[in-house]
Amino acid sequence: MTTRTDAFRFSEFGAPHVLRRETIELAAPAAGEIQIRHLAIGVNYIDVYHRQGVFAAQLPLPSGLGVEGIGIVTALGDGVRNFNIGDRVAYVGGPPNGYSTYRNLPAARALSVPDALHSETVAALVFKGLTVEYLIHRCVPVAKDDTVLFHAAAGGVGSIATQWLKHLGATVIGTVGSEEKAEIARANGCDHTIVYSREDFRARVTEITGGKGVRVVYDSVGADTFAKSLDCLAPRGTLVSFGEASGPVEPLNVASLGAKGSLFVTRPSIAHYTADRSEYEAAARNLFAAIEAGIVKAPNVSKYKLGDAAKAHEDMEARRTRGSIILIP
Template identity: 75%
Template sequence: MAIETEAFQFSEFGASEVLAFSTETLADPAPGEIQIRHLAIGVNYIDIYHRRGTAPLPLPSGLGVEGVGVVTALGEGVAGFAVGQRIAYVGGPPGAYATHRNLPAARALALPDALDSLEVAALVFKGLTVEYLIRRCFPVKRGDTVLFHAAAGGVGSIACQWLKHLGATTIGTVSSAEKAEIARANGCDHVILYTEENFRARVAEITGGKGVDVVYDSVGAETFAESLDCLRPRGTLVSFGASSGPVPPLDVSLLAAKGSLYVTRPSIAHYTADRREYETAARDLFGAIEAGIVRASTITTYPLSEARKAHEDLEARRTTGSVVLLP
């Protein structure tokens, strides 16, 4: 039976004003889908890339790629889920900015009873991102030295906690004294206020000129070139975002000149495409949450209807930690 849902759609790329909030009729779930009522919806920078057209979607489109909800209906052929069950998800067709939605069952993850819905919504996309960054892109081990840009952000906060547990030394960059305190509270060993000091020079000072084993860079244009200069020989730069703009074209011969460096540009879609890998990563994350290894230290919530303001605050770097919409 079709139901009504309140949801955001957009028909052109641009600023937050392109997002239109309206009531729509939601069809029954198709074969292989489940229908859910959202309890909490995570906001991520990929949503902004989708809205701007940096990572374009076919238009018109919904927005949002993660959430926590309760199953309200099952499509034909769906097994392993039940009406009334709580699930979390990352990926699938954008459309999380809604009170209700249909979702491919292959993207749904059963939630342990002990986990709080709001905390999972704050952590699941970012936590699965951290999992593939530090466990699979570059498997961080005890004794490694890591440079993590935007260390007080949603991904950075989780990463600092998890890296501390792994025994790494973490150097984090932040934009303000307030964010520096957040990074330290999450386990960051050295914090660089990049608005007041050159992070490349400070990294050289902290490491005694040796450089770091790996740089995780979600900032992009403003940091990429100097991030390469922070690496030890044969170090790895993981470029996983572009909040300051796209990275300029790279002359790969520079990688040899700067120490036989490695660069990768991963996507969570490719690291969670295989259902078994997706479930394994989720088990690792949910276990880390239950064990207290990672936590949502700061959650900023907005009503679903104020998604435009959430985007504006995130783009202006006025938020710390995770941003969650509440239906």
């Protein structure tokens, strides 16, 4: 049996206008899959990368878009034993088909959601929250009294990270693009804010730390910040480069890491930190518990109708949004 679904797809890489809304017949879920009716869909910068063709080698066209959402299970494929029709589940990853009213999803990517959590809150937090979970708990575990630099501290990931890092007892230095965003970062617990449009963040980090540098820099900006971020690290510190919003990073002279203090650099992907089912579920339990305890709250949430997905992309790329973006079918 097929299900009619409205879904955004694209047949060429490019600007938001390449997105086309189509009504298609969705086949019954295959073995090991579930079918869900979306309640809310998360929008993330990786969606922009997919649309632009940054990962063209892994994304054959035509393609759908969207790797995060929450919905109600409406059908089960053969062999699915751990979910039932009517269950509410969230997901991160899997084939990019999230911008849709209904979709099929590998059951291995589905996560049971506690009843106490609101669907829109989960959609606003699950991808970004699981990103923060692996960054600060498993990629470079942050401990009490560590000092960290987090770029884009008022963004969706940055806002969640700042809240969680403060709960861990870290000192958080955050870069932001405006005084308005600095206020947001401070409200989330940022100890020191640096408005990069008028301040040299490398000089300010040196000043704030008394020349010692920070244990870790979390950098999703890329080209504009990478080189100076290395200079912000204390000896044996780690630069975690997990995005490139300003463009790809220039090739790195590995020998320079020794000269700068035996530094470490990593380019992690959430896919590799959630590939194992047990690790994925444990990370989700950690995140959901943090949400229920009030440690992590949804940052400013911008809601768009599903039909306005292209507009959501335009606003996100123009930095007209703050916090999280979700689509409502």
